[in-house]
Amino acid sequence: MTIARALTIAGSDSGGGAGIQADLKTFQELHVFGMSAITAVTAQNTVGVQGIYPLSVEAVLQQIDSIGLDLGTDAVKTGMLFSPEIIYGVAAKIREYAWTNLVVDPVMIAKGGSKLLQDEAVAAMKNELFPQALVVTPNMPEAEVLTGMTVRTLDDRKEAAKRLVDLGVKHVVMKGGHEEGTSQIVDLLYDGSAFVEFPSHKVLTRHTHGTGCTFAASITAEVAKGSSVIDAVAIAKNFIHAAIEDSLELGAGHGPTNHWAYRQRLNASAESRKKGRLE
Numbered sequence: 001m002t003i004a005r006a007l008t009i010a011g012s013d014s015g016g017g018a019g020i021q022a023d024l025k026t027f028q029e030l031h032v033f034g035m036s037a038i039t040a041v042t043a044q045n046t047v048g049v050q051g052i053y054p055l056s057v058e059a060v061l062q063q064i065d066s067i068g069l070d071l072g073t074d075a076v077k078t079g080m081l082f083s084p085e086i087i088y089g090v091a092a093k094i095r096e097y098a099w100t101n102l103v104v105d106p107v108m109i110a111k112g113g114s115k116l117l118q119d120e121a122v123a124a125m126k127n128e129l130f131p132q133a134l135v136v137t138p139n140m141p142e143a144e145v146l147t148g149m150t151v152r153t154l155d156d157r158k159e160a161a162k163r164l165v166d167l168g169v170k171h172v173v174m175k176g177g178h179e180e181g182t183s184q185i186v187d188l189l190y191d192g193s194a195f196v197e198f199p200s201h202k203v204l205t206r207h208t209h210g211t212g213c214t215f216a217a218s219i220t221a222e223v224a225k226g227s228s229v230i231d232a233v234a235i236a237k238n239f240i241h242a243a244i245e246d247s248l249e250l251g252a253g254h255g256p257t258n259h260w261a262y263r264q265r266l267n268a269s270a271e272s273r274k275k276g277r278l279e
C-alpha cells in the first residue's frame with residue numbers, strides 16, 4: 001500500500017483550531033500521513049491571539065530538511081509564514097526539493113485582527129512562492145492586499161483571480177466566506193482559462209476559527225493522494241462544510257470547527273447503505 005504524505009509549513013495555534021494543529025488533524029482525517037515545519041508559535045484561543053513567537057529561519061529550514069532528506073512528501077501546504085526572511089528560505093527549500101504540489105494559503109490576519117504576516121512579506125510571497133504554487137487560496141481581504149483592488153462581488157473575485165494567475169499561480173481558489181449579505185457562499189476556482197463555482201449555504205455560526213486552514217489542508221491532502229485540483233476542491237468544500245455545520249461549541253469566542261465531522265458522515269452513510277443491503 002502506498003501512503004500519501006503531506007507537509008505543512010505553518011504556525012502553531014495553541015487553541016488547536018487553526019494552523020499546524022488544524023492541518024495535521026485534517027491530513028489524518030483524510031488518511032494522509034501528516035508532517036510539519038513550524039514557523040512560529042502562537043499563544044492563541046477562540047477569543048484572540050495573546051502572543052506570537054517566530055522561530056529563526058535556521059530552525060524552520062532545518063525542520064524542512066529533516067523531512068526532505070528522509071521521509072519526502074507528496075504535497076506541501078504553507079500557512080502562516082510571518083516574515084520575508086522565512087518566506088525566502090521556505091521558497092528556496094521548496095525549489096531545492098522540487099516539490100511541485102504546493103498549496104499556498106496566504107494567511108495574513110487572524111479572526112481577532114492580529115497580524116500573522118508582516119506587511120513587508122507580501123511582496124516576497126508574491127514573487128517567491130506564487131510562481132511555484134499549484135494552488136493559492138486567498139479569502140477576500142487577502143485577495144485585496146495581493147492585487148491592490150477592491151474585492152466585494154463575484155466579478156471582483158474573477159478579476160482578482162486573473163491577476164493572481166498572471167503572477168504564475170496555476171490555480172486560484174477565491175474563497176467566499178467573507179461575502180456579506182448573502183445566504184450562499186460561493187468558492188471560485190480558476191485555472192487560467194475557466195471558472196468553476198462551488199456553492200454552499202452559509203451556516204449561521206460564529207464558530208469559524210481555522211476554516212481557511214482546514215479548507216486548504218483538505219485540498220493539500222487530496223492532491224497528495226493524486227486527485228486533480230478540481231476534485232480536491234470539491235472534497236475540501238464538503239469537508240469544511242461538515243466541519244462548520246457540526247461545530248463543537250468550544251471556547252467563549254470564535255470556536256474551532258469539527259475536524260471529524262466529514263469522516264463521521266461518511267461512516268454513517270456507509271453504515272446505512274450496508275443496513276439497506278441486509279434488510
Ligand SMILES: Nc1ncnc2c1ncn2[C@@H]1O[C@H](COP(=O)(O)OP(=O)(O)OP(=O)(O)O)[C@@H](O)[C@H]1O
Pocket residue numbers: 018109110111138139140175176177178185186187200201202203204205208209210211212213214215237240241244
Ligand atoms: N459560515 C460559513 N458557512 C459555510 N461555509 C463557510 C462559512 N464560512 C466559511 N466557509 C467556508 O470555509 C472556507 C474558508 O473560507 P473563508 O473565506 O472563511 O476563509 P478564511 O477567512 O481564510 O478563514 P480563516 O482565516 O478563519 O481561517 C471556504 O470554503 C468557505 O466557503
Ligand SMILES: Cc1ncc(CO)c(N)n1
Pocket residue numbers: 010011012013018019020042044079080107109110111116209210211212213
Ligand atoms: C497559527 C495560525 N495560522 C493561521 C491562522 C488563520 O486562521 C491562525 N489563526 N493561526
